[in-house]
Amino acid sequence: MLFSTLAAGLLYGLYCLTLRRDRWLQLNLWYLLVAIGFSLVFPFIKLPDGLGQASQSVASVEEYLVTMNEVEISAITAPRTLGVMVDLYLVGVALCAVYLLFQLAAQVVIVIRLRRRHKVYRASDGFDIPRGAALVLLDDDTATYSFFNHIVVGTRGLNDDEVRCILAHESLHVRQGHSVDLLFARLLCCLMWFNPFAWLIMREIRAVHEFLADAASIGACGREGYLHLLYRQATGLGYGHITNNFQSINLKNRIAMMNRTKTRFGAWKALTALPVAALLLLAGCKPNVAQEKEFQPALPTSDVSFTITETEDSMPANMQDAVAKVTTKSVMMTSSGSSGGPVADKKTTETNPEFPGGMWELYKYMAENIHYPEQAKQDGVQGRVFVRFVVEADGTVNEAEVLRGIGSGCDEEALRVVNAMPKWNPGTVDGKPVRTQFNLPITFKLDDK
Secondary structure, eight states: OHHHHHHHHHHHHHHHHHTTTSSOHHHHHHHHHHHHHHHHHGGGOEEOTTSSSOOOOHHHHHHHTOOOSSOOEEEEOOOHHHHHHHHHHHHHHHHHHHHHHHHHHHHHHHHHHHHHHSOEEOGGGTOOSOTTOEEEEESSOOOOEEETTEEEEEOTTOOHHHHHHHHHHHHHHHHTTHHHHHHHHHHHHHHTTTOHHHHHHHHHHHHHHHHHHHHHHHHHHOHHHHHHHHHHHTTOOOSOTTSEETTOSOHHHHHHHHTOOOOTTHHHHGGGHHHHHHHHHHHHSEEOOOOOGGGSOOOOSSSOOOOOOOOOSSOOSSHHHHHHHHHHHTOOOOOOEETTEEOOOTTTOSBOOBOTTOHHHHHHHHHHHOOOOHHHHHHTOOEEEEEEEEEOTTSOEEEEEEEEOOOTTHHHHHHHHHHTOOOOBOEEETTEEEOEEEEEEEEEEOOOO
C-alpha cells in the first residue's frame, strides 16, 4: 500500500509540474492511464538478476547457512495485524466494487428506459455521430452526456447549430472510447481505494477527456459559438461519475486550456517519468535473486517458517562445506541403548544418518507437514519441543519421544510429523548401516507483530 501510494503521488506530482498545463492532450491521457496502472502493479514487479538490490552472492548465502550445533525448526503463525489489514483492504475493495456496479447498473437502466420511450437515431439518419453510436434527443433540459456508445442530449433551448456543436463534443467521447478509460480508472481506484492520488489521477483523466472533446467542438462550430454555449450550459447537472458529462469539468479550466497552445518541448516532458519509474523500481521492487537450487530453502506452504541460529564465529570456506557442516553437526549421537539394539556412538560412526535429499529436503518436509495447533494459538503457547528418535539400520524412524515439551498440542504435532517421516539414509560404522539416535528441536513461536 505504501509503495503504491508513493508511486501514484510521485507520478501525479510530476504530471502537475510538467504536462498538466500543456495542450499535448492525447499524450497527457496516455500518461495518466499508464501512471495509474503502474502505481498498482509496480510493487509486484520482480527485477531481473543484477538490477535493484544486489544479487545475493555465495558469501551471503553462507551467512544464512552458518554453522550450528543444532538445526532449529520454528513454527511461526502469520502476523495477526497483517491479517486484520488484509481484511480491511478487502472490505474496502468490496465496497468500492459494489458502488461501481450500482452506478453502472443504474446508468444501464436509465439508457434502456430512454431507448424504450424515445426514438433512437443513428448516423444513417443524417446526424454527424460515429457509426454504431445511438443518439437519443429529449425535448427537455436533460444535461447532455455520453455513456459508451450512447449519446443523450436535452434539446430544450438549443438551436440546430448548438446541437451540432454538442454532438461533435460527445461524438469525440464515443469515438475515442472515453467511457472505457473511465471504467478502467474506476476499477483501479477500487483496488487502490486507500490511495488518494489514484482518485486524483482519475479526476485528471476526466478533465483531459473534456479538453479533447472541447477541441473537437471548436473545430465544428468555432471558438466564439462554443464559448457562448459553454456559458449557457455551465449550471447543468449530470448523471454521475461514470458518464462523460458535458458540464462535468470546471468552466474556467476548460476555457484556460482552450487558450493554450502546445509547447515546443511538451512531448519531452513525459520522458521525465522514466527516471522516476526507474527509481521506484529500484527502491520498492523485490529482486528476483538467482541462487543455486539445492541451497535455496523451501518456502513453507502452511503457517510455518524456518530459522537457523548462528553459534560459530567463523564461516565455512564454500557452500559445500557449509552444507556438510550443517548436516554433520545437526546429528547428536549418544551411547544409550534401546530395545532395538545398541545405538552407535558418535566417535565410532563413520557416516551420520541423513534425511533423503539432505537438510533442505528435511526443511521442505517439515514446511509441508507441520501445523501450529489451534489450541496452542488460542492459549498463546509457544516454545521449543525437543524430540529424540532413532534412525534404524534400514532407515526407518523409530522410538520417537518428546524429551521436553510445551503442551497444548505442540508435543503431539511434533511427534506426528517425526513419526510420519520417510526412511532416512542410515548412519554407518565400518561401511555397515547401524542404529543412530537423532535429536531435533522444533520451536513453536507466535508472531504478534
